Amino acid sequence: MKMIVKIAPTDETVRKSGLTDYLFHNEHIMYTEVLPRLVSLQKAAGVPEEEHLRYAKCYGSLNEAPNEVIILEDLKESGHIMLDKYEPLQHDAILNGTKSFAIFHSLSHVLKNKEPETFNELGSKLRHAWDLMCSSPEYIKSFAGLDDAVQSIVEDETHKKVVKNRISNMFKITAKLAKEENTKYSVIQHGDSWTNNILFKHVDSRVGPAVMIDYQASRKNNPMMDLLYFIFLCTDYETRSKHFYNWLDYYHSEFDKSLSYFGLRANDIYPRDQLDADVKKYGELVFSIALMASNLTERDVNETKELINNMEHSGIGELMATMGSTRMTGETLKRAKNRIEGLIATYTDFGMLDHFENFD
Template sequence: MAQYKFEGDFASFTDHQLEFISKVILEQDIKVKKAVFTVVGQPGDNFVGHVKRLNIEGENGNLNMFIKVAASSELARAATNADITFRNEHIMYTEILPKLVQLQKAAGVPEEDLLKHAKCYGSLYEPPNETLILEDLNDSGYKMLNKHETLSNKCVRGIIKNFALLHSLSHVFKNKYPEKYVQITDQMSEVWTTIFNEERFGGQAKFAEAEILSILDDDTYKDLIENKLSDFMYLLPKIIKQEGKKHLVIQQGDAWTNNFMFKIGDDSIETLMIDYQASNNGSPVVDLLFMMLNCTDHATRSKYYPEWMDYYHSEFDRSLSNFGLKASFIYPRDQLDVDLKRYAKAMMYLCITFNTILMRDPKEAAEIMDIMKNVAVDKIAAVLESQELATATRNRIRNKTMGIIDTYKQFGLL
């Protein structure tokens, strides 16, 4: 047990997790006087585990930490694939991210161009007590934006630059240390085909499709959804299986608004990725399409989509140039276009389904989380049918669905 008394909201933590947190705190040498856990965000901001802020007062100063722990119940762990997701993030924070930044520093990349990530104070991967302890980015002026509002062009460009850095440095890592790259990435797992498969998600997929069809008014949109929404469960594994290894990179993997933080100044916006639980060795376009469809609306995409893809590739090339590499050889622009179209349909249906959850208000999201974590998989669909959506939620889901389809029509992604 911890050597001093924790205060606040930590009932969901095990003794082993508290012991690990205490050990990490003691390593900071601030002579703790008080350590208080508080709730972070609203229900629905995090679907995988429990997230708390830890405010520490010490004789040698104060320190705030961001604590993420896995769910403990068997149902909740199964629903969130805790073993996989926390292993992915543990590997990213303890091995991959430090290695990528080390490569940049060794090449003399300026400080302002380094891949930025939250400082990791400690990571425990011992199922079922997985625990990740990060710096509290609020202290550095970063904040989370509203998941129900479209991100601005500047925010999107910040995310795209992060993707370009992560993906390009993956190639550098693979180029310099091929055996180490394979060794590390082979320990990571692709999350979405595990979560969304026929056995686990078949019933919910049919419910999600019926829910969306009941919200849509226009038959031209309904025709693209009816008897098709669950297709991504079959398309995505097939595409992944056929994917050649040459262009694979380390993905962020779960690019929705709450997995980024932004420091917004008068003339600039800094962006940080904060969640790597779905990270794995995969196609770069999964990050691009996932972010674009989940974080923006059709009006914004309609104006900036081609520019975003050009910007991604130019930043990808600029990062590679620090290591004497060229995008034209590593990942040509026309290959990016081919891959965007290859993944387009699967990602469209995945993101439409995903947004039936993301677009719920906090109360509805809390209900969904309780259902996911406390109801057996084969009974979830039946329980969901009893949930009544608020009018605002129905409107958000309708607008998201129609907007995604409109974007695909405009840019020939269907």
């Protein structure tokens, strides 16, 4: 039997810079407490097994710094595959992923409705690593270098103005959203829902049900952060243009379907007009995250290895600094340029740029 063993780094400098204590703690809580509790709700309510939230079995977890370790099921053994991060996800994959997020988020509301104290307790155990980064001058400085890198990728002067300071302003946007968050709609989110963190069951040469992995960034947050992150980091302009609003409809319908097993309704828990408002509200932060991610995820294997090696030896701050100073070339540059220009085009088409704050 094959297993996945995740072992935390022990170097103190790397642990501090990479927020290892927080990230491994979160994943420990998710696999040992949150995910089992959510599925137990489904089992108790008689939800059909094919509608259950899927996650890798956890065979053991040690949450003692600096020796954290998590042992997980290797989902590849059951026919799950990781899709090519360089290729945008197609419509069927997005539908499967969207359904998984709808079920996952709905179960937070079920738990909140039936056992509010348990929901609050579990939510309070998840640490907000991003908030820590927002208050750290070291992180703010290291992220700022990425603005120039992104501006150098796009050629159109209008596009340069759109992306200007968007990455370094992420921390201001995050702080603003935290102050304005309506916890009535908050769920326990995945937090890092891009292509390499979602596996798909391979069924008859087709992409089937999705399973999320890597819950290190999980926390209580608005559900649209997961869904928009997933859509804008994993799809291209053409597919979004055709299906974006269909995906939102599908999310809400699957959210409602999951709630219905517990006698709850989406229109009471998370109305569609609230979802639409949150798309506009959280779209700005996702735009900034997508710009930042394009500088890492579009790089080729050799470039990525060098960047990850820097992170493993020096932490996230060094990774961001290296990303900002290492210019892209060739196919990497072409992929990143297409990704960023497609992102700008989608936000322009849907009027989402109109809701951006001006922090300058």
